[in-house]
Amino acid sequence: MMLLELFKTFFIIGFISFGGGYATIPIIEMEVTAHQWMTTEEFTDIIGIAGMSPGPIATNCAVFVGYQTAGFAGAVASTAGVILPSLIVILILAVFFYRANKNPIVQSAFYGLRPIIVSLIVYAAIKFAFSSGMVTTLSNESFSLLLIFIFSLLALTKFHLHPAVVIILSGLAGVALYT
Amino acid sequence: MNKKWKLLAEIFFTFFKIGPVTFGGGYAMIPLIEKEVVTKKKWMQTNDITDVVALAGSAPGAMAINSATFVGYRIAGVSGAIAAMIGILLPTFLIVVGLSIFYLYFNDNPKIEAAFHGIGPAVVALICLAAYKLAPTAIIDKTTLVIASIAVLLLFFLHIHPVVMILGGIAAGICLVKIRTWLGYKTKLDGLKQKVG
Numbered sequence: 300m301m302l303l304e305l306f307k308t309f310f311i312i313g314f315i316s317f318g319g320g321y322a323t324i325p326i327i328e329m330e331v332t333a334h335q336w337m338t339t340e341e342f343t344d345i346i347g348i349a350g351m352s353p354g355p356i357a358t359n360c361a362v363f364v365g366y367q368t369a370g371f372a373g374a375v376a377s378t379a380g381v382i383l384p385s386l387i388v389i390l391i392l393a394v395f396f397y398r399a400n401k402n403p404i405v406q407s408a409f410y411g412l413r414p415i416i417v418s419l420i421v422y423a424a425i426k427f428a429f430s431s432g433m434v435t436t437l438s439n440e441s442f443s444l445l446l447i448f449i450f451s452l453l454a455l456t457k458f459h460l461h462p463a464v465v466i467i468l469s470g471l472a473g474v475a476l477y478t
Numbered sequence: 479m480n481k482k483w484k485l486l487a488e489i490f491f492t493f494f495k496i497g498p499v500t501f502g503g504g505y506a507m508i509p510l511i512e513k514e515v516v517t518k519k520k521w522m523q524t525n526d527i528t529d530v531v532a533l534a535g536s537a538p539g540a541m542a543i544n545s546a547t548f549v550g551y552r553i554a555g556v557s558g559a560i561a562a563m564i565g566i567l568l569p570t571f572l573i574v575v576g577l578s579i580f581y582l583y584f585n586d587n588p589k590i591e592a593a594f595h596g597i598g599p600a601v602v603a604l605i606c607l608a609a610y611k612l613a614p615t616a617i618i619d620k621t622t623l624v625i626a627s628i629a630v631l632l633l634f635f636l637h638i639h640p641v642v643m644i645l646g647g648i649a650a651g652i653c654l655v656k657i658r659t660w661l662g663y664k665t666k667l668d669g670l671k672q673k674v675g
Contacts, residue, residue, distance in 0.1 A: 473596020
């Protein structure tokens with residue numbers, strides 16, 4: 300039952316996707332490769348497209364993985380899976396613990412949780428730096444990939460270019476350099 | 479009954495309109511929600527938005543979807559929450575399905591392959607940016623710096639599953655703060671100073 304498996308996997312991912320964005324990436328990557336739905340390289344492509352699309356990156360990845368694995372029904376299954384935990388937790392919080400964020404236990408839980416979220420994002424960066432071919436023995440290719448990385452970082456931080464623009468520009472650089 | 483459906487449809491379309499604009503998601507869309515929900519529709523008041531941000535941030539999942547869901551709940555209960563959630567999700571869902579179809583057809587094309595080869599490092603840059611933006615609210619003292627550093631090493635060298643890391647972080651946070659309180663130290667728990675509205 301592929302659809303059920305997609306739903307179940309993304310349901311679990313949804314529950315632990317604190318911070319929403321890029322912290323969820325290594326979790327999805329681990330699950331997707333463990334199920335052999337995709338390779339790490341294919342998954343890097345998907346983050347590129349997910350980062351270019353509007354909407355939250357984790358949800359976009361879910362739609363993508365679902366569609367690639369089991370078509371439109373797969374996309375619906377994985378998306379429903381990833382957002383259902385948010386709905387459940389929000390409703391519980393809204394009904395019972397309206398002031399949950401003022402609770403000292405919740406606050407100290409987040410005190411420990413937030414650095415973990417940062418570490419997950421850093422881990423994702425290291426992992427994809429390896430799979431992108433940018434950190435290998437120095438060659439023309441790895442050097443040019445490193446340059447794309449540096450220019451992208453500058454464009455994002457110094458010039459505040461929109462992420463979608465940075466992805467499109469680096470894609471064009473890829474076409475120019477590697478065909 | 480009819481009135482209820484009309485309200486749900488209105489909630490759905492309000493968030494449907496916000497959906498495609500939520501590029502990058504996160505806190506960027508809060509002012510947009512405020513404009514629609516407080517200024518235009520008068521469903522909520524400005525100081526309610528602070529609750530929205532706090533609650534959406536403490537639930538798992540994306541900020542944008544969580545905020546919409548909570549606002550929907552406040553306006554029209556559980557069915558309102560579902561209407562708002564589907565509303566904000568549907569546009570991006572359809573866009574990403576469209577892009578998936580495109581990817582499925584063209585990922586063997588050598589030009590597209592080359593483009594993705596170039597996009598790889600840009601993705602790494604985007605992820606670095608996300609960490610850089612989040613770090614000041616998460617790494618607020620020596621303890622949190624140590625937690626983050628140990629976590630990266632555990633993930634990288636021992637391949638500990640992220641679920642274990644997240645549960646471990648929650649446990650470590652609660653224990654460390656308790657121990658410190660017993661020892662008579664006070665822990666500043668929040669590095670986050672959000673400005674909303």
